[in-house]
Amino acid sequence: MSTIDSAPSVEDERARRTLVAARAQRERDRRLRYRDLTLSIAAPIVLVLLWEVSARMLIIDPRFFPAPTRILAAGIDMVRSGELWAHTAPTLVRLLLGGGLGAIAGIVMGLLMGSSRALNATLGPLFSALYPLPKIAIFPILLMIFGPTELPKIIAVFITTFFVMQIASVSGVWAIDRKLLEAGTAYGATGFDRFRFVVLPGAMPFVFSGLKTATGTAVVVVTAVEFTGASETGLGYLIWNSWQLFIPEKLYVGLLVIGIIGAVLTALLSRSEKLLLPWRRG
Amino acid sequence: MHPVDHATVVAEDVSKVFFSGGEPVWALEDFSLTVEPGSFTCIVGPSGCGKSTFLRILGGLEERTVGEVTMRGADHPVPAAFVFQEHGVFPWMTVQDNVSFGLRMTGTGARERREIAQDWLRRVRLEAFADSYPHQLSGGMRQRVAIARAFATGSPVLLMDEPLGALDAQTRMLMQEELIALWEAERKTVLMVTHDIDEAIILSDRVIVMSGRPGTVREDLAVPFERPRSFDIERSPEFGELRSRIWNLLREDVRAAEETS
Numbered sequence: 001m002s003t004i005d006s007a008p009s010v011e012d013e014r015a016r017r018t019l020v021a022a023r024a025q026r027e028r029d030r031r032l033r034y035r036d037l038t039l040s041i042a043a044p045i046v047l048v049l050l051w052e053v054s055a056r057m058l059i060i061d062p063r064f065f066p067a068p069t070r071i072l073a074a075g076i077d078m079v080r081s082g083e084l085w086a087h088t089a090p091t092l093v094r095l096l097l098g099g100g101l102g103a104i105a106g107i108v109m110g111l112l113m114g115s116s117r118a119l120n121a122t123l124g125p126l127f128s129a130l131y132p133l134p135k136i137a138i139f140p141i142l143l144m145i146f147g148p149t150e151l152p153k154i155i156a157v158f159i160t161t162f163f164v165m166q167i168a169s170v171s172g173v174w175a176i177d178r179k180l181l182e183a184g185t186a187y188g189a190t191g192f193d194r195f196r197f198v199v200l201p202g203a204m205p206f207v208f209s210g211l212k213t214a215t216g217t218a219v220v221v222v223t224a225v226e227f228t229g230a231s232e233t234g235l236g237y238l239i240w241n242s243w244q245l246f247i248p249e250k251l252y253v254g255l256l257v258i259g260i261i262g263a264v265l266t267a268l269l270s271r272s273e274k275l276l277l278p279w280r281r282g
Numbered sequence: 283m284h285p286v287d288h289a290t291v292v293a294e295d296v297s298k299v300f301f302s303g304g305e306p307v308w309a310l311e312d313f314s315l316t317v318e319p320g321s322f323t324c325i326v327g328p329s330g331c332g333k334s335t336f337l338r339i340l341g342g343l344e345e346r347t348v349g350e351v352t353m354r355g356a357d358h359p360v361p362a363a364f365v366f367q368e369h370g371v372f373p374w375m376t377v378q379d380n381v382s383f384g385l386r387m388t389g390t391g392a393r394e395r396r397e398i399a400q401d402w403l404r405r406v407r408l409e410a411f412a413d414s415y416p417h418q419l420s421g422g423m424r425q426r427v428a429i430a431r432a433f434a435t436g437s438p439v440l441l442m443d444e445p446l447g448a449l450d451a452q453t454r455m456l457m458q459e460e461l462i463a464l465w466e467a468e469r470k471t472v473l474m475v476t477h478d479i480d481e482a483i484i485l486s487d488r489v490i491v492m493s494g495r496p497g498t499v500r501e502d503l504a505v506p507f508e509r510p511r512s513f514d515i516e517r518s519p520e521f522g523e524l525r526s527r528i529w530n531l532l533r534e535d536v537r538a539a540e541e542t543s
């Protein structure tokens with residue numbers, strides 16, 4: 001009687017203890033996650049506080065490094081007067097229009113080149129030769145052709161993203177496991193079906209990492225283009241002009257907004273990658 | 283639901299020459315084989331003798347240099363369904379989409395596709411994983427997905443290149459049992475490459491022993507055991523005899539293959 005009774009209760013006890021241990025483990029994991037989160041938020045705050053204090057105590061030169069509160073105040077003024085938006089909007093348009101169209105064209109071209117041997121033989125060497133050319137160096141030519149309008153700026157961003165995305169997409173197609181391409185063939189996937197079910201999803205991981213690279217490059221190029229005398233709007237112009245007029249607060253506001261645009265775009269891409277490619281590990 | 287228009291595979295004097303760095307490599311030389319409809323044939327041979335190459339030629343994944351290949355009676359849009367040496371399931375499709383992929387390519391409607399896929403997932407005991415992605419499965423489960431995909435496509439011929447090669451010994455035995463049961467229920471024409479002599483005898487009606495490179499048919503052996511089969515046949519004297527016969531045929535070539543590689 002006692003043996004029959006005690007056997008399950010011993011097991012129960014053991015199971016209970018295992019669960020307690022598992023819970024403790026999970027609790028520890030959670031604490032570590034909170035700690036990481038706290039550290040990652042606290043570090044920049046501490047840095048900004050340090051900056052503020054040093055600037056006020058004149059440990060660093062406030063002409064070059066104005067206190068964050070003063071930058072913030074300048075930013076609020078610029079928002080009120082509409083000046084900030086007047087510069088942010090053109091930059092966003094150039095970035096999204098030029099970059100968006102460039103990305104689409106680059107992805108389409110890259111996927112086509114990855115799938116068609118003849119097309120790749122025709123255009124591959126040409127694109128490889130053009131790729132290392134600094135796109136910003138083409139800008140004067142564009143200005144010559146189109147004059148100091150919006151078009152050359154948008155085209156400069158377009159070309160930049162186009163090349164990054166073209167190369168990333170070709171590599172994406174080439175990186176597809178041969179066995180998977182063969183599995184497509186073996187199960188009768190030809191033409192558009194092959195593209196839709198095998199080539200496109202297979203190349204997606206490279207396309208997304210290309211998009212992140214392209215975003216960074218496009219932000220650099222749009223800023224650089226706006227630095228030139230050809231622009232009287234945009235965050236790049238704001239930064240450049242603030243330097244020439246020596247208004248460091250405004251310069252930092254421009255820098256901050258450009259940084260935020262880059263970060264938001266990158267974060268959006270990461271999110272959509274998680275949503276669109278649920279099959280990727282981790 | 284499953285048509286019984288089984289196919290016969292006929293290969294006549296198929297040769298395949300690869301060029302690796304200017305040197306011709308004879309992977310297959312005058313390889314001829316006729317496969318009976320509804321039979322299970324295994325091909326064994328030393329590594330690098332051209333087994334995969336032959337199967338890939340049959341599956342249309344590789345061009346033959348010379349020779350003739352016919353699939354008689356195969357009017358299915360996918361005449362031969364392929365199971366790859368290491369599964370080859372699409373990581374971007376759910377298990378169910380993977381299994382129904384061949385049907386989708388042949389234009390089967392969505393509902394029928396789902397029904398057939400679910401039926402096959404049940405048969406390979408993966409119905410609970412229909413909406414999972416391959417990376418969430420174990421190696422053995424992924425291999426079952428690959429096998430279900432081949433069967434579900436409804437092709438009269440199945441070409442399997444070491445479908446169980448990447449599995450551990452226990453899983454492999456279980457999968458062999460499952461494969462026997464699936465095949466005995468379906469009676470498709472199966473051509474399977476394996477490294478495992480026991481596996482070849484347990485599964486097939488006929489074992490083709492290939493010579494070392496260039497691959498030719500060294501011996502064509504009938505496997506006499508009754509269907510339905512179980513692992514009990516492993517204990518019979520005929521089994522041991524057959525196994526040592528195959529091993530003797532292979533031994534020299536396997537050693538030669540070891541030395542050249």
Ligand SMILES: Nc1ncnc2c1ncn2[C@@H]1O[C@H](COP(=O)(O)OP(=O)(O)OP(=O)(O)O)[C@@H](O)[C@H]1O
Binds near residue numbers: 300327329495
């Ligand atoms: N694409 C290729 N290019 C050049 N040589 C190849 C190619 N594919 C196969 N070979 C050669 O053809 C021969 C046969 O290869 P195959 O893959 O058919 O061998 P196998 O019998 O399947 O070997 P294993 O049992 O190891 O899988 C090998 O010597 C291999 O080096």
Ligand SMILES: [Mg+2]
Binds near residue numbers: 333334367
């Ligand atoms: Mg092989």
